[in-house]
Amino acid sequence: MRLLYLHGGGYVSGSGAYYLPLAAHLSAAAQCAVLLLDYRLAPEHPFPAALEDCVRAHQWLTATGPAGAAPAGATFIAGDSAGGGLTLSTLLALRDRRLPLPNAGIALSPFTDLTLTGESIRSEGELDPIMHPRGLPEFVTLYIGDGDVRDPLASPAFGDYTGLPPILIQVGEHEIIRDDSVRVAERARADGVDVTIEVWEGMFHVFQSHDPLLPEAREAIEHIASLIRSG
Numbered sequence: 606m607r608l609l610y611l612h613g614g615g616y617v618s619g620s621g622a623y624y625l626p627l628a629a630h631l632s633a634a635a636q637c638a639v640l641l642l643d644y645r646l647a648p649e650h651p652f653p654a655a656l657e658d659c660v661r662a663h664q665w666l667t668a669t670g671p672a673g674a675a676p677a678g679a680t681f682i683a684g685d686s687a688g689g690g691l692t693l694s695t696l697l698a699l700r701d702r703r704l705p706l707p708n709a710g711i712a713l714s715p716f717t718d719l720t721l722t723g724e725s726i727r728s729e730g731e732l733d734p735i736m737h738p739r740g741l742p743e744f745v746t747l748y749i750g751d752g753d754v755r756d757p758l759a760s761p762a763f764g765d766y767t768g769l770p771p772i773l774i775q776v777g778e779h780e781i782i783r784d785d786s787v788r789v790a791e792r793a794r795a796d797g798v799d800v801t802i803e804v805w806e807g808m809f810h811v812f813q814s815h816d817p818l819l820p821e822a823r824e825a826i827e828h829i830a831s832l833i834r835s836g
Contacts, residue, residue, distance in 0.1 A: 606635065606636070606637035606638070606677070606678060606679045606680070606681070606833060606834075606836060607637060607638045607639075607640065607666050607667075607670060607677045607679070607680050607681070608631065608632075608635070608637050608638065608639045608640070608680070608681045608682075608683060608833065609639075609640050609642060609659070609662055609663055609666050609680065609681070609682045609683070609707075610624060610627075610628055610631070610639055610640065610641050610642070610683050610684060610688070611642055611644065611659060611682070611683070611684030611685075611687075611688030611689075611691045611692055611695075612624050612641065612642075612643075612684065612685070612687075612688045613684070613685040613686030613687050613688045613689070613714075613716075613811060614646070614686070614687055614688075615686070615687050615716070615740070615741075615744035615748070616646065616647050616652075616655060616687045616690075616716075616744060616747070616748035617646055617647045617648065617744060617747050617748065618646065619646075619687075620643050621641030621642060621643050622641075624641055624814070625641070626814075626816075627813065627814050627816070627826075628641050630816050630823075630826050631683075631826060631829060631830065631833075634826055634827055634829070634830035635829065635830035635833035635834055636830075636834065637681070637833055638670060638671045640662065640666055642658065642659065642662045644658035644659055644662075644691070645658055647747045647748040647750075648747040648748075648750070651747070651748060651749065651750040651752070652748055652749050652750065652752050652756075652758075652759050653758060653759070655691060656691060656694050656695065656698060656758055656759075659682075659691050659692075659694075659695040659698075660695055660698050660699060660702070660704070663680065663682060663695060663699065663704075663705075663707065664704060664705075666680055667680055667705050679707075679708045679833075679836040680705075680707040680708060681707050681708055681709050681710070681711060681832075681833055681836060682695055682696065682707045682710050682711070683710070683711035683712070683713065683829065684711075684712065684713065684715070685712075685713035685714055685715075685811045685813070685814070686713070686714050686715070686716050686782075686810065686811055687716050687744075687748075688713075689712035689713050689714055689715025689716060689717070689774075690712075690715045690716045690717045690760075690761060690785075692710050692711065692712045692715065693710060693712055693715060693717060693761035693764065693772075693789060694757075694758045694759070694761050694764075695710075696710045696766075696769050696770070696772075697757060697758060697761060697764050697765075697766075697769070698758060700768055700769060706769065706770050707770060708770055708771075708836040709770050709771045709772065709773065709832055709833075709836060710769070710770065710771075710772045710773075711772075711773045711774075711775075711829055711832065712772065712773070712774045712775075712786070712789070713774075713775050713776075713811055713813055714775070714776050714777065714780055714782065714786070714810050714811045715761075715774065715776075715782075715785055715786060715789065716744075716782050716785060717760060717761045717762040717782075717785040717786075717788070717789050718760050718762040718763075718782075718784075718785050718788065719745045719748070719749055719754040719755075719759055719760045720754050720755060720760065721741055721742065721745065723781075723782060723783070723784030723785055723788070724784055725780065725781055725782065725783040725784040726738050726741070726781045726782065726784075729779050729780060729781045729783060730781055732779040732809075733777075733779050733780050733781045733809050733810055734809050734810075735780075735809050735810035735811065736780070736781050736782065736810050737781070738781055741781075741782075761789065762785055762788045762789055762792070764789075764792070765796060766792060766793035766796040766797075766798045767796045767797060767798075769793065769796075769798050770798075770799075771798070771799040771800070771801070771832075772789075772790075772793055772798055772799070772800045772801070773800075773801045773803075773828070773829065773832050774786045774789065774790055774800070774801070774802040774803065775802075775803045775805065775813065775825050775828070775829075776802070776803070776804055776805070776808075777804075777805050777807075777808030777809045777810060777812050778804055778805060778806050778807055778808055779807065779808065779809055780808075780809060780810045781810075782810070783804070786802060786804070787802065787804075790802035803825070803828065805821055805825065807821075808821055812825070813825045813826055813829075
C-alpha cells in the first residue's frame with residue numbers, strides 16, 4: 606500500500622520535510638509506504654502548477670514503490686490544509702482525465718473554498734490558534750492569480766464528486782475553515798460518494814500533526830490508518 610501525502614502551507618509555503626514526523630506516524634500505523642511530495646508553490650508557480658504535480662505524482666506512485674518499479678496493490682492520497690484541498694482537487698482531476706483513482710482520499714482540515722464564504726471564518730476567528738482570517742485573502746491572491754476562485758479544481762468545495770472513491774475528512778471544531786469540510790462532505794454525499802466527516806471537539810487546524818503530544822491526534826491517525834489498512 607502506498608500513500609501520497611500533500612503538505613499544507615496555503616499553497617505558497619511549506620515542504621514535505623516538515624511533515625516527516627506525521628508521515629512516519631502514518632506509515633507505522635497503517636503499514637504503508639508514504640511519498641511526501643514537494644509540489645510547486647505560488648506565487649512563482651500559481652494554479653494549476655501544484656495540481657499538475659499532484660496528478661503526475663499519483664500516476665508515478667501507482668507504478669513505483671520504495672524498491673523501484675512495481676504496480677501498487679492500493680494507493681491513497683492524503684493532505685492537510687492546502688494539501689487537503691489539493692487532495693480533493695487531485696481526485697477530481699484524475700476522474701476527469703480518466704486516470705486511475707486511489708482507493709480513498711483523506712483530507713485533513715482542507716482549504717477548499719477560495720471565495721472565503723464559510724461562516725466559520727468569522728465565528729472561529731479568535732479560537733483557532735493556527736490560522737487567522739486576515740491571512741487567507743493573500744493566500745488566495747498569490748495562488749489563483751488571474752484564475753477563477755470558483756473553479757472546482759482550485760476550490761473543490763464547488764466540485765462534482767460523482768464517481769469518486771471513499772473520502773475521509775477530519776477537521777477541528779474551532780477551525781476558521783471548518784465549514785469547508787462540512788460543505789465538501791455534504792456535496793460529495795449528495796453525489797453518491799461514501800464520505801466520513803469527523804469534527805473533533807475542541808481541536809484546531811491540523812491537530813493531527815501534534816502526535817504524540819495530543820491523544821486526539823494519535824486517535825485521529827489511527828482512524829486514518831484503519832481506513833488505509835482496510836483498502
